[in-house]
Amino acid sequence: MKQSATLHRQISPFHLMAWILAMATVLLLWISPFAAPPNLASAQDEPGHGVVQAAAGTVFINFNPQSPAVAKDQIFTVDIQIVAGTQQVDGAEVHIDFDPLYLQVVDSGGNPSSTIEPNTSALDVTVQNIVDNPAGHIDYAAGKLTGTKPSGTFVLATMRFKALSGTGESSTPLTFVSRGGNPTNVTFGGDSVLAGTTDGSVTISGPTPTGPPPTATRTPTLTRTPTATQTQIPTGTATPTITRTPVGPPTEIEFQDGRSPNMFYSGTEDTWLYWLEDNTPHGAIGEFYLRHDGLERPLIKFDVSEYIPYGSTIVEAQLHLWLDSKPAGIIIDADLYRVNRHWEESTATWRSPWHLPGCDGVPTDREGTLFATQRIRYEKQWITWDVTDLLRHWVSAPGNNEGVILIGRGEMAARLLFRSSDFTDPMHHPKLLVRFYAAPPTTTPTSTTTPTTTPTVPPPTPIPGDIEGLVWHDLNANGALDSGEPGLAGSSLRLYDIDHPPPEPPVRPAFVTGANGTFQFTDVPPGWYILTAAHPAGYGPTTINVVTVMVSSGDTTQANFGASTAALSSIFLPIILRSG
CATH class of the missing domain: 2.60.120 (Jelly Rolls)
Known part of the structure; x- marks a missing residue:
């Protein structure tokens, strides 16, 4: 299956499955007509909770257990279950969102995993199996080429989670969604047989996540053009302070x-x-x-x-x-x-x-x-x-x-x-x-002509910088912050050292955006960092949600992220600004 690992990233897994089935049909001299790709146009991106009605059919997809209750740091499993009744199934494609603030997909040893566990006894050809832990995405598709097609109630695949933080009085959702225009779906003979999906949730006991205290003095401006400002450094202090402000053309x-x-x-x-x-x-x-x-x-x-x-x-x-x-x-x-x-x-x-x-x-x-x-x-x-x-x-x-x-x-x-x-x-x-x-050269002390020894100049003291920005509701899903588009509440921002990326712990507690969508990490030591954005259930990114940012001495770096409920076919670069 060396083709499968490549093709599923370029086209819908169901189009790939239809192609594989067609090839098998020719090779086995079947006389049935060529199965057309499934008509997925009627299945909508419905990322809410409860039952989501899809194209006409009799098959449902749900989670088992649907609403587990676990403790912080507990490792537990949830099955992706297909309830087909008498309907046979030859292909299934699921896209699931979870909140990485609370859950992480792990392997049997408890280590972060980039895949979930297939159930090959039902649909034995895995076409897609991708986990994006920082983004909270699971994408899985499988099919069956030969033999008796499964029916009844069976497990498609198993997700193994680690509970990272308590959810307090509420729970954290597991949601079936569309991804890149490809909806969650079940097929037989190239036709959709899906009737609907049932979302789930997880309740986690234990300490809840904390973020930095809110600040009322610094609100990021919602502008796509940085305004350069020059900060005057006080003189007369015993330790010289240097700001790295680029001068002249690069x-x-x-x-x-x-x-x-x-x-x-x-x-x-x-x-x-x-x-x-x-x-x-x-x-x-x-x-x-x-x-x-x-x-x-x-x-x-x-x-x-x-x-x-x-x-x-x-x-x-x-x-x-x-x-x-x-x-x-x-x-x-x-x-x-x-x-x-x-x-x-x-x-x-x-x-x-x-x-x-x-x-x-x-x-x-x-x-x-x-x-x-x-x-x-x-x-x-x-x-x-x-x-x-x-x-x-x-x-x-x-x-x-x-x-x-x-x-x-x-x-x-x-x-x-x-x-x-x-x-x-x-x-x-x-x-x-x-x-x-270019980075400024290191200053080399020079000797003086006087017999008095020149005191050693202490190294410059780096001034911490800030990272701030906005997560906005990208209403038209174009990857650009347009006039009138509001901030998005509930997105989780995490900051990692460049040499210790996820799944290692972040350098600051996660910042969860409020109603205005703004976030801020203050007093960050100069250096390179990885900034990730995970959006609330039902919202997909319209900009890249993992970026590398540099904090310079005394500077403010701004990074804005877009998210939308619309099904997306493109992801745009985030808006990143720096001001001195």
Whole structure:
């Protein structure tokens, strides 16, 4: 099933299941007509509680137990249960939201897990199995190709949770939702047989989560354009205090093998993964390919450590790839994901060195949430992706720079040809354009001409900074903060050290937004951090909900996050502002 691990990330698992069933039909010489993909258009995204009515059918999905009561730190299981009666089932797709403030999916050893436990005795082909603990998302799909199709009441899969915090007098919901336009559904023969879903809840006894005390003196402004302010530092103190305020235009460097920063630069590694040549490396070829179905995937990374010093402030970073050819009239979306596993262009293949073929292990091989995307319409041009936040992370932790992977999405068959760093003409080699302010050099004491010893100047004392922002209800789900869109209550913001990301503990207690949607972490030591946003049940993100932020001495960093109840097909970058 090496195709399944790839395809389910590009198309609906049910479309994939319909394709697999059709292939099995041909191979077994069945005479039944080709089963069309299920009609999911009538199933709506209904993230509330209780029973949700879906397309006409007789099958229900629920949780068993529906409302367990547990204690803080207890590990417990909840089954995803299908109640089908006499109706046979050959496919099921579920999308579930939970609140990561209270629950975490774990494995049998109690460690955070990126998957749930399938029940292969019922639907034995797992098409999708992804858990995003920081976001509170579970996405699972399975089917059955041959043999008797299950009916009656059976378990689709089992979720194993750890209770993180008490819920007080209330409970925390488990909710069936749509994800990316794909609803929770059950099918037979390519048709939906789902009648509805029943949500659940968990009551947890024990201490409730706490957040920092509310402050009435500093309210983030709801503006998308930062206003730079200069803070006057008092003089005459015994210990000098320095604020790192960039002065003048930023330094701009373009990284391109054989051309820039100089003709000797060769810090680019690139290749592509191809499922039909799953053990063949392609790193020495002057091109790489991107397919509409994700079965050919470019990999690329740039070494910038020699030219951008640690502690530099990244203003902007753009990845440029030269698209040499594509089929006319076909539009392809190229999704960019951050790679987490070490690879080398001379040895990387579809199977190696990945945990799952095609670099599909999440998060062991790569991130599960796309970082950026670009819609490609025309050839013979540079295609650009904004990778600013990735550069910020790589400059602060060079050992974590494993580059990015591109995965294509499209309705029509297409194969796009890009030029790699091994192409004969260096003008068309991949480029990384970076604008930054270099970290200030370390001051070296100098001797004086007088016989009196010059006292040692103590090192500058860093001034803590702040991180603040807004979680807003993105009414039109466009990823932009528009006039009149209100704040969103109930979102949980967590701050992690860059070197100790989730599932390690955050550096501050979670901040839960109030009615105005604002949040604030004050007196944060300068450095790099990971900021996550988890939204209340029924709301999906319209911006990326995990970002890397830098706190400079005395500065305020602002990060705004959008969320909506609408079914989403795109995720946009969050709005991140910095003011001195």
